[in-house]
Amino acid sequence: ETGVTQTPRHLVMGMTNKKSLKCEQHLGHNAMYWYKQSAKKPLELMFVYSLEERVENNSVPSRFSPECPNSSHLFLHLHTLQPEDSALYLCASSQGPTDTQYFGPGTRLTVL
Amino acid sequence: TQLLEQSPQFLSIQEGENLTVYCNSSSVFSSLQWYRQEPGEGPVLLVTVVTGGEVKKLKRLTFQFGDARKDSSLHITAAQPGDTGLYLCAGVSYENAGKSTFGDGTTLTVKP
Numbered sequence: 001e002t003g004v005t006q007t008p009r010h011l012v013m014g015m016t017n018k019k020s021l022k023c024e025q026h027l028g029h030n031a032m033y034w035y036k037q038s039a040k041k042p043l044e045l046m047f048v049y050s051l052e053e054r055v056e057n058n059s060v061p062s063r064f065s066p067e068c069p070n071s072s073h074l075f076l077h078l079h080t081l082q083p084e085d086s087a088l089y090l091c092a093s094s095q096g097p098t099d100t101q102y103f104g105p106g107t108r109l110t111v112l
Numbered sequence: 113t114q115l116l117e118q119s120p121q122f123l124s125i126q127e128g129e130n131l132t133v134y135c136n137s138s139s140v141f142s143s144l145q146w147y148r149q150e151p152g153e154g155p156v157l158l159v160t161v162v163t164g165g166e167v168k169k170l171k172r173l174t175f176q177f178g179d180a181r182k183d184s185s186l187h188i189t190a191a192q193p194g195d196t197g198l199y200l201c202a203g204v205s206y207e208n209a210g211k212s213t214f215g216d217g218t219t220l221t222v223k224p
Contacts, residue, residue, distance in 0.1 A: 006154075088152070092154075097210060100160050
């Protein structure tokens with residue numbers, strides 16, 4: 001199994017839908033991250049979890065709700081999104097929060 | 113807030129040419145990573161450098177970490193179309209509580 005997997009790879013949703021993005025890491029890491037990458041913009045760190053505790057929330061709107069049930073899984077629950085939320089959502093993991101990060105393939109999200 | 117500045121932002125060259133991409137900061141980094149990202153995919157780690165003055169080679173790619181650990185360069189020899197992609201540098205700094213900072217990236221296009 002590859003290091004960091006994300007599902008689904010592509011998601012189209014309406015503004016009133018509720019959906020969830022899933023990330024799983026098979027590297028035995030203790031830290032996991034959500035990033036947003038919009039066209040022609042740098043990576044934006046959204047959330048950081050270390051040992052299943054959220055250690056960073058970079059002023060992300062409440063319509064994005066992360067969940068980390070264990071050190072291998074990370075979810076991003078989506079609710080009443082806006083079209084400007086359309087982007088590539090990347091999950092990453094690292095041994096610890098200061099170590100090299102390994103990324104998943106991303107979920108391409110389109111909000112209609 | 114520390115910044116990692118990458119230059120050039122865009123680079124378009126012919127197959128067989130050499131190129132160098134730069135990653136600069138005023139902050140000192142305990143480690144620095146280079147990633148390559150293809151459209152619609154997540155960044156893939158190429159290398160981590162940790163020692164000032166360190167040089168690492170990965171086939172036709174040569175990575176150098178500055179002596180003061182504030183900057184890094186990526187040199188590609190005889191570029192090929194398969195090298196096309198977004199090159200990102202990221203640094204971990206104790207000045208930023210060990211958090212990773214990502215540069216804006218260099219978009220490289222190698223034309224056959």
